[in-house]
Amino acid sequence: MTSHKLEWDTPMYRLAVAQLDQTAARMQLDENIWERLRTPQRALVVSFPFRRDNYQEVDTVFGYRVQHLLTMGPTKGGIRYDEDVSLGETTALAMWMTWKCALIGLPFGGAKGGVRISPRSFSQNELQRITRRFTSEIIEMIGPDRDIPAPDLGTNEQTMAWMMDTYSQQTGHAVPGVVTGKPVEIGGSLGRRDATGRGVVTCVIEACRHLGIALEGARMAVQGYGQVGSAAARIAASLGARVIAVSDLDGGVHDPHGLDLAQIDACMRESGSLKDFSGGERLTNAELLELPCDVLVPAAIQNQITAGNAERLRCRIVAEGANGPTTLEADEILRRRGIFVVPDILANAGGVTVSYFEWVQDAQQFFWTEEEVNTRLIQIMQRAFTEVLKVSQEKGVDLRTAAMMRGIHRVAEAKRRRGVFP
Numbered sequence: 511m512t513s514h515k516l517e518w519d520t521p522m523y524r525l526a527v528a529q530l531d532q533t534a535a536r537m538q539l540d541e542n543i544w545e546r547l548r549t550p551q552r553a554l555v556v557s558f559p560f561r562r563d564n565y566q567e568v569d570t571v572f573g574y575r576v577q578h579l580l581t582m583g584p585t586k587g588g589i590r591y592d593e594d595v596s597l598g599e600t601t602a603l604a605m606w607m608t609w610k611c612a613l614i615g616l617p618f619g620g621a622k623g624g625v626r627i628s629p630r631s632f633s634q635n636e637l638q639r640i641t642r643r644f645t646s647e648i649i650e651m652i653g654p655d656r657d658i659p660a661p662d663l664g665t666n667e668q669t670m671a672w673m674m675d676t677y678s679q680q681t682g683h684a685v686p687g688v689v690t691g692k693p694v695e696i697g698g699s700l701g702r703r704d705a706t707g708r709g710v711v712t713c714v715i716e717a718c719r720h721l722g723i724a725l726e727g728a729r730m731a732v733q734g735y736g737q738v739g740s741a742a743a744r745i746a747a748s749l750g751a752r753v754i755a756v757s758d759l760d761g762g763v764h765d766p767h768g769l770d771l772a773q774i775d776a777c778m779r780e781s782g783s784l785k786d787f788s789g790g791e792r793l794t795n796a797e798l799l800e801l802p803c804d805v806l807v808p809a810a811i812q813n814q815i816t817a818g819n820a821e822r823l824r825c826r827i828v829a830e831g832a833n834g835p836t837t838l839e840a841d842e843i844l845r846r847r848g849i850f851v852v853p854d855i856l857a858n859a860g861g862v863t864v865s866y867f868e869w870v871q872d873a874q875q876f877f878w879t880e881e882e883v884n885t886r887l888i889q890i891m892q893r894a895f896t897e898v899l900k901v902s903q904e905k906g907v908d909l910r911t912a913a914m915m916r917g918i919h920r921v922a923e924a925k926r927r928r929g930v931f932p
């Protein structure tokens with residue numbers, strides 16, 4: 511195995527590789543395929559300037575696009591705007607996308623991209639210029655048959671609309687299929703906005719059924735009230751769960767009797783932050799993770815459940831909306847404590863599943879109703895959960911290992927069939 515220092519060697523990359531190594535060893539994976547899967551197939555690092563709003567200042571920032579595996583079809587994965595974005599983080603996220611797509615059975619390899627900025631520091635005009643320039647920097651890598659970006663942390667439908675427009679301007683005609691998670695008016699899919707959250711909730715329902723917990727009245731705490739977390743909270747509440755705490759970058763709010771999410775949404779629309787919400791007790795993001803509850807949904811960033819707090823978690827289920835929220839050591843502690851973890855590559859796969867539906871709809875120029883989208887999404891998520899649970903029971907492994915085994919097995923078979931070129 512590769513032991514020299516790699517350009518993308520960071521803690522998050524090490525977590526992704528450690529997960530791969532553990533699973534591959536257990537599966538007795540072909541060593542040649544194993545070695546190939548530990549590193550990305552393609553990675554592009556760019557630095558580019560953009561004008562600040564005063565037009566005098568020009569800032570230079572770094573951007574990344576990583577394609578982990580080109581074997582399965584075009585690559586697919588989100589674009590992240592965050593101050594911690596690096597080649598290692600982007601590579602880890604691309605790798606997780608590979609397992610996720612293979613696990614669900616989507617015809618994509620994994621990719622990820624990002625720009626190292628703190629999006630809250632920039633105006634909408636500045637973000638638009640950053641997005642357009644970043645798109646043109648990575649334009650050779652993307653395309654509906656090559657690599658299809660989507661929203662992630664710090665990016666949204668509007669970001670995707672700017673990317674789609676920039677790509678289309680260069681091509682000379684509208685190319686909606688170059689990104690997913692875009693607005694419905696330009697070829698987005700109904701149901702995409704809530705898809706990741708809906709997938710998380712579908713897994714929570716299945717996990718509750720498996721463990722004999724009633725969803726009605728179940729207490730849920732959600733870290734991160736963004737695209738994933740807010741949809742998961744709202745959908746779970748609509749099905750009878752009691753959302754007792756939510757948080758964002760500025761901390762969270764807590765009410766053991768259940769929060770009024772409509773009021774929270776109104777507050778978010780008005781001020782963009784939970785810190786102005788008065789309908790509950792304030793708490794920190796760290797405190798939220800340790801609240802007594804039935805279901806904990808980390809839906810913000812990575813590295814939140816660690817060896818430092820895993821002993822203090824007081825939930826029965828962790829459903830990972832975020833990518834990489836649990837460290838390897840914490841995973842072990844949760845396993846020992848009997849906390850049921852639905853891993854990221856399964857729990858948050860609803861997003862890429864409906865992104866796949868969007869890509870299919872764009873290719874066919876034939877659009878589905880929201881009900882069709884949601885019904886198919888729920889069926890796929892239920893099937894994936896059942897299959898992963900079965901593997902976990904048959905092999906006596908946790909759900910993360912079982913999910914990775916399924917994903918890696920599929921990829922390895924595809925690689926074996928295609929062979930090595932030349």
Ligand code: NAD
Binds near residue numbers: 661665760861862
């Ligand atoms: P988002 O930007 O819409 O929301 C992120 C939320 O987390 C916000 O409430 C933000 O305030 C909060 N947050 C950010 N940094 C934080 C910090 N340091 N501590 C506490 N809270 C913090 O992002 P999103 O699209 O909802 O993504 C959230 C997670 O879900 C990420 O890990 C992402 O990779 C993963 N994910 C997203 C999708 C998707 O479809 N958007 C799909 C699969 C997985």
